Amino acid sequence: MESQTILRSLPFAVMGAVAVLDLLAGPRLGFLSLLTLGPAFASVSGGVRYTAAVGGIALAICLPLSVYDHLLGRQQNMITFFTIAGVTAASMLASRLRNRRERELANVRLVAEAAQRVLLRPVPRRAGDLRIALSYTSAAADAQIGGDLYEVVTTPRGVRLLVGDVQGKGLDAVETAAWVLGAFREAAYDEAELADVGERLETSLSRHLGGEKFVTAVLAEVHDDEISLLNFGHPSPLVLGGDGSVHPAEPQEEAPPLGLVSLGSPRPKPYKIWFAEGDQILFYTDGVIEARDARGRFYPLEERAALLRAGEPQAALDCLRADLLAHVGGPLPDDAAMLLLRRQRS
Incomplete structure (x- = not known):
């Protein structure tokens, strides 16, 4: 708000300074043409009418100064008047184009926010004895969605979650993220075992992805005093024990990302870690550790x-x-998502 106020007052400050300089210097240096700065600066922050008004004020200031400098009616002075009028007209056009682009950008942001609500729905902050926190930072300017993805669902078999990272950037990555999330939301409710959820995701992505595209992901299922993990080439979650220990929850064997498993690579195997009262586990994407x-x-x-x-x-x-x-x-060079689970029964 403060910067907007400064921009709105800048045209008048500039024209006032030009008027003072012209009064002090007289007709020898010819400062009157600098009054065109008024409407030029006005087009940066104001609308068409505001820019036109500033141009009119510039002409109004130029008239008495021309009389003071004994320039009124001379060819040089007439060129100055036409220059101010021409710059004002061009500034009005620039202001109109800027306002139209701002409206288009506002509409795009509304669509992006709607897409975010569909793709990356707000996760529950509590699920039984779990406390859940989320952080998502997109590398794209003014964007709220990107290639990183997350989801937490409460199923009859317990809380299941997904954190992943789509290869690549841009709209293609967002489309793939939507595909993965849709497949996970269905499979998380339908499949009895976490490994079967992973198989559903791989099957779905093998139909959608082409070439060597892939998605790294880690799936989890929370049980009493433990948590099952299924890692598809994703950075290992970080476990913060209630006793003060910190260690990554690494799988016994590395596995390829989703989209590459069907090429004959070995399937990832679920593994369990201790997850009791006071423990925390942080899921994250490589945008965090590669920053x-x-x-x-x-x-x-x-x-x-x-x-x-x-x-x-x-x-x-x-x-x-x-x-x-x-x-x-x-700004971060890559999208960065973090999802924190804390086991807190009280």
């Missing part, structure tokens, strides 16, 4: 994991996200 600072150093997630132990889960995860952005010192 670099100005010296090229990767973000030390395990070292900064202590930030997740203080306060409520969402506040703690927001603190970790702020630390990640501070490490990079600017």
